[in-house]
Amino acid sequence: MSDRGYQPVIDHTNPVPLYRQIMDDIRSQIDAGELRPGDQISPNVELARSYNVSLITVKKAVGELIRDGYLFGRVGKGTFVAGARNGRGREAKGTIGLVLTDFGNPFFMQIAHHIEADVSRYGYNLLFSYSSNDFEREENQIRHFQEIDVRGLIIASTEYTNHVPEIVRELHASRFPYVMISFVDDPTIHYVGTDHERGAFMATEFLIRNGRSRIGYLGAEKGNPLGALRRAGYLRALERHGIEARPEFEFTFPAPRQDFESGFAIGEAFCRIAERPDGVFAYNDQSAIGFERALTAGRLRIPEDVALVGFDDVVYRVPPPVPLTTIHQLTDRIAGLALEKLNRQIEGALFEVRTILEPSLVVRDSCRNHHSIPTTEGIT
Structure with a gap:
């Protein structure tokens, strides 16, 4: 259990269920100060060996303690004594899960940082998981969270098409508390995010107001609802200013990649075009x-030959050669x-199903500000 030489003992002849005895034993160590807030408990396999019980019994005991707020876990890290984590210890209301795509996505990692900082205000412990962009793994993680009785889930799905994953529809149908923070195209699904069409309109209009007349779009593959929204904003800005939309100025990523490598490959081809755009709106900053x-x-x-505006405004490991003008999403x-x-949802109170925030424009050197743009603020 800990480094203090404690030998766990339970009575296999006692009519009290074994998992309950394990829970009582761990709670007694916490109450006695033998396990302190932040201490890591032994892995489930070791606990099963120490208590001489099945792994299923240990998982049930640990899951109950997590649900009750005595412990919290982090996928890939282990299980820890609550208290230091949320400042409330055993008074916690339980645990919520955060399902992310991967460590390498700076936009969702920034949101995760804010969630981790704010979760204590609501009295919950927080359990992370990362799917590494593997949809089957993501589904298994969500089911595991349900098995250990987390109170609710915040999900950034690895579903590249931005359609609603079937597992999320199951959560919705069963009234299990959840919120999506990755875009989904179904207005009935619980979601918090940005007005993507509006952001794309702002980006494209800023290029136009800076004297650009041949404007391209570096966009997601066809059939991607989020890409369609941003493309719609791009086209609306062109129409508003009487600029013809030219199909040859739209550059599409190979599905499902919308990353640095795809942008670089398109950029290499872009350099060989005889008549190229003088301004480009990119689907995302990566x-x-x-x-x-x-x-x-x-x-x-940049920006003399080609002005550029991105979308997201998060910090990347590889900085841009020229500071990037971009659309800011309110991750906090x-x-x-x-x-x-x-x-x-957990408390059974009324809530807004879909919350859309207004983005704002952050001006940097990749598209210099020669004309004023009205300031925008986030709204719900």
């Missing part, structure tokens, strides 16, 4: 940074509203 690097390698100047508010929406 692809925009790859696109920038290819253009600078091809001796095109997305996190806060997701927690609030989830907590209201």
